Amino acid sequence: MTIRxxxxxxxxxxxxxxxxxxxxxxxxxxxxxxxxQRAILADPTMQFDxxxxxxxxxDHALDNREGSTGGGSVRGGGCGCx
Amino acid sequence: MCGRPLSxxxxxxxxxxxxxxxxxxxxxxxxxxxxxxALFLEPSKRSGLTVVNPSAALSVAPNNWLTVRGxxxxxxxxxxxxxxxxxxxSNVDIVTSATHFADTRHAVTGGFTVTRATTHLxxxxxxxxxxxxxxxxxxxxxxxDFLQKNTQIELSYGRGFDKVCTxxxxxxxxxxxxxxxxxxxxxxxxxxxxxxxxxxxxNFQVGWTQTWTPExxxxxxLSTALQHGFLGNPYRSVVIAPAGDQALENHPENRARGAxxxxxxxxxxxxxxxxxxxxxxxRDTWDIFGQTYELDAxxxxxxxxxxxxxxxxYTQSKALFxxxxxxxxxxxxxxxxxxxxxxxELSPLSNYLLGGRVLVAREGRPGARVLGLxxxxxxxxGVDFLKTNLRDFTLGGRRPxxxxxxLWSLGLRGEL
Numbered sequence: 001m002t003i004r005x006x007x008x009x010x011x012x013x014x015x016x017x018x019x020x021x022x023x024x025x026x027x028x029x030x031x032x033x034x035x036x037q038r039a040i041l042a043d044p045t046m047q048f049d050x051x052x053x054x055x056x057x058x059d060h061a062l063d064n065r066e067g068s069t070g071g072g073s074v075r076g077g078g079c080g081c082x
Numbered sequence: 083m084c085g086r087p088l089s090x091x092x093x094x095x096x097x098x099x100x101x102x103x104x105x106x107x108x109x110x111x112x113x114x115x116x117x118x119x120a121l122f123l124e125p126s127k128r129s130g131l132t133v134v135n136p137s138a139a140l141s142v143a144p145n146n147w148l149t150v151r152g153x154x155x156x157x158x159x160x161x162x163x164x165x166x167x168x169x170x171x172s173n174v175d176i177v178t179s180a181t182h183f184a185d186t187r188h189a190v191t192g193g194f195t196v197t198r199a200t201t202h203l204x205x206x207x208x209x210x211x212x213x214x215x216x217x218x219x220x221x222x223x224x225x226x227d228f229l230q231k232n233t234q235i236e237l238s239y240g241r242g243f244d245k246v247c248t249x250x251x252x253x254x255x256x257x258x259x260x261x262x263x264x265x266x267x268x269x270x271x272x273x274x275x276x277x278x279x280x281x282x283x284x285n286f287q288v289g290w291t292q293t294w295t296p297e298x299x300x301x302x303x304l305s306t307a308l309q310h311g312f313l314g315n316p317y318r319s320v321v322i323a324p325a326g327d328q329a330l331e332n333h334p335e336n337r338a339r340g341a342x343x344x345x346x347x348x349x350x351x352x353x354x355x356x357x358x359x360x361x362x363x364x365r366d367t368w369d370i371f372g373q374t375y376e377l378d379a380x381x382x383x384x385x386x387x388x389x390x391x392x393x394x395x396y397t398q399s400k401a402l403f404x405x406x407x408x409x410x411x412x413x414x415x416x417x418x419x420x421x422x423x424x425x426x427e428l429s430p431l432s433n434y435l436l437g438g439r440v441l442v443a444r445e446g447r448p449g450a451r452v453l454g455l456x457x458x459x460x461x462x463x464g465v466d467f468l469k470t471n472l473r474d475f476t477l478g479g480r481r482p483x484x485x486x487x488x489l490w491s492l493g494l495r496g497e498l
């Protein structure tokens with residue numbers, strides 16, 4: 001029996017296109033939020049992975065009950081004031 | 083400097099200690115302590131599973147560019163599971179093959195983060211041990227932000243060197259002649275009936291967080307993983323012949339996995355609520371295709387009290403070699419070639435999750451710490467309900483009843 005191999009070329013092409021499109025939008029100034037406008041973004045409710053310990057426990061349980069893994073939240077968002 | 087005459091040496095030693103520790107203490111900014119526990123309950127009349135997951139993490143920032151941390155967690159697992167998997171055509175007594183088990187995994191992590199103006203670099207090492215499994219993993223991650231801090235990129239790489247205990251068979255033995263473990267006695271010793279087999283893990287991840295407006299941010303995460311080694315369950319046998327012959331579960335030794343997650347957060351001012359919507363696509367070389375869709379909303383009910391509600395739906399296709407029964411003929415329930423599995427997570431399934439969390443947070447004021455000790459203190463209680471629909475998995479033709487699970491979590495976090 002042959003185990004399927006991922007079509008890496010298609011995957012990489014799609015990823016590159018997605019990243020490039022969003023990157024162009026971002027760098028074109030469409031996504032300029034000034035520091036004084038970040039009050040809401042700095043709130044814990046607007047941060048990805050804000051409760052990482054609780055999320056890790058949930059992910060751990062789901063990883064053991066599903067055949068897939070990965071693609072979860074990483075640290076990011078917030079006020080960018082550091 | 084540290085090798086001078088006595089008086090000078092004493093002074094030099096004091097100076098060395100002061101440089102090494104005193105300065106750091108004087109500049110110490112904050113330490114945070116997280117303690118928590120999760121409880122996973124999966125009730126069943128015949129099998130069932132209980133996992134208690136206590137954890138404690140201490141993080142110390144001796145200055146404004148370095149953070150060091152240590153973490154301990156345990157998985158205390160007990161329950162019963164069917165050690166033998168047969169399908170609709172298997173003439174075996176699956177029910178009485180359920181065996182009770184209990185084990186505890188301990189995992190210790192040490193790590194650091196170096197932070198500069200727009201970049202950070204983190205490294206960590208984790209050692210995990212239980213009676214039948216040892217793991218060593220190294221993780222390195224780096225992140226930066228640019229475009230006026232509206233764009234954040236995070237890269238990480240993890241390398242794992244694990245060992246799993248199995249029965250002692252030779253690589254040249256036919257898979258159909260290999261036996262499953264019935265207990266973990268003798269694992270990782272010189273016991274000739276046991277063997278330790280390697281599992282090599284490589285994980286890569288790229289995360290991109292982007293703020294678009296003062297109320298809207300998105301995150302895209304691409305994960306890939308390469309696994310090599312013994313990827314089955316050393317305790318599980320599968321019925322592979324009409325006469326009831328059984329053999330140790332036999333999975334391919336290589337698996338490449340990829341997942342792409344995209345989620346967005348939007349704050350609705352009129353509702354004073356932050357909404358998160360996300361999706362994830364997953365694909366691997368065992369032909370599993372998974373889709374995840376999730377939605378949550380979080381709102382402050384009081385300045386110190388916030389509530390989150392969440393919903394999640396997941397569905398996946400089966401692995402290429404999955405069959406509920408390996409004893410019959412093609413195509414419905416026949417053999418799937420050289421591999422056989424009793425792992426329900428490789429069967430076609432879907433599940434949904436409903437849950438929420440209540441979080442209470444108090445901030446101290448200058449000169450008035452919370453409970454006289456903490457700069458800030460928060461506590462969270464969460465509960466989630468998970469219902470799984472196994473579309474093609476049976477135990478000797480009987481549908482399993484352990485498809486409902488409850489996950490409780492409790493966490494306390496204090497900054498000193």
